[in-house]
Amino acid sequence: MFKFAKLAACSLIAASLTTSAVAQARYPSKPIRFVVGFAAGGASDVVARTLSESMGNILGQPIIVDNKPGADSLIATQFVAGAEPDGYTVMVGVSSHAINASLYTNSKVDPVKDFAPIGMIGDSPNLLVVHPSVQARTTEELIELAKSKPTYLNYGSSASITMLATELFSDMAGIKMTRIPYKGSGQAVPAVMAGDVQVLLSSAITLLPHVQTGKVRPLAITSARRSPLAPDVPTVTEKALPGYVATTWYALFAPAGTPTPVVTQLNAALNTALANPATAQKLQAQGVDITPSTPAELQNFVQKEVVKWAKVVKDTGTANAPK
Structure with missing residues (x-):
């Protein structure tokens, strides 16, 4: 009786393993x-x-x-x-x-x-952009503006990477900007286009189309080298902050x-x-x-x-x- 029960249990385990293997072999089935x-x-x-x-x-x-x-x-x-x-x-x-x-x-x-x-x-590199009303056309001018008006600039952030990339930028530049958080770049990008925030550092994926229409002004790209998608946009590290890279x-x-x-x-x-x-x-x-x-x-x-x-x-x- 014991041997029969043990054999039956082993058969069930084997059947289960076989079923699992078959299901895995058929991946994906839904x-x-x-x-x-x-x-x-x-x-x-x-x-x-x-x-x-x-x-x-x-x-x-x-x-x-x-x-x-x-x-x-x-x-x-x-x-x-x-x-x-x-x-x-x-x-x-x-x-x-x-x-x-x-x-x-x-x-x-x-x-x-x-x-x-x-x-x-x-x-993907990030782009540093500003609303067209901001009186800065280069990264160096943005840093000078932030230093002259310490409480003036707000920046939008849609993820921890963009927040830390912007905070690292501010820390290296010796400036302070106020963070305005958003749930995603789908909300942060319209905010900078509307002027609700003055500065945004976010992925080139979402910002380049708005750069091309003039709704935001690009100051710099955060990769080590210039991007072929925006060859006229300098890197942050070229002049303003040597060594700054955040992709x-x-x-x-x-x-x-x-x-x-x-x-x-x-x-x-x-x-x-x-x-x-x-x-x-x-x-x-x-x-x-x-x-x-x-x-x-x-x-x-x-x-x-x-x-x-x-x-x-x-x-x-x-x-x-x-x-």
Whole structure:
């Protein structure tokens, strides 16, 4: 009787493992969700929607973009970290992913331990722009204006990366500007165009079209070198602040515990999509420098980013800044 019961139990376990293996082998068998931590219309949303179509075609399942804005993407990261690790919930992470653990000390999400890295998408420079009414046409003039009128300038921020990038700029320049927070660049960009804030440092993805129409005035780009998309716009480091570089990166993450074969399949689909000329052209037209990676390379990169931005948070005294 005991032997029969033991045999039956073993059969059930084997059947369960077989069913699980078959289900995993059939991945994906239903739609996948891309979770974005910012409002629709922002930079990460544009990247997510560009990739969702291409990767959906490759994987043979639709990919639905789910915007969960708020708390500098903490709402989205907490949601993904707690999701079923089955490959059907994927986060389109940005630089904030590596920043928030040190910026918000009450955050319970570990950017390394709580996620399975899938792969890097690319890197995008930020633009420093002002409302056309601001009496500054260069970065140097903006710094002089801020020094002459210490309480005059407000700046919009839509994510922890843009806040810290602006705070680092202010710290290096020896100036002070008042932060006005927004849930995403989809709200921050209209605010600077309307003059509700005078200064904005945000992704080139969303700002370049408004630069071209003259609704905002570009002062500088935050990459180490000038961007081919805006060759006439100088870098911050050229004259104003030597050594200042602050770009925004984009990458895909799954919840920790997601099966390695699923992560490998998602990485392959991502890199195939990035190699597709049509997809690459769409991303590059938005200012994204495509930099595909393996999951291990992304893991190593994120670990370094956590250390880098923790130092900036400490040096600028911005921990637990208001959301």
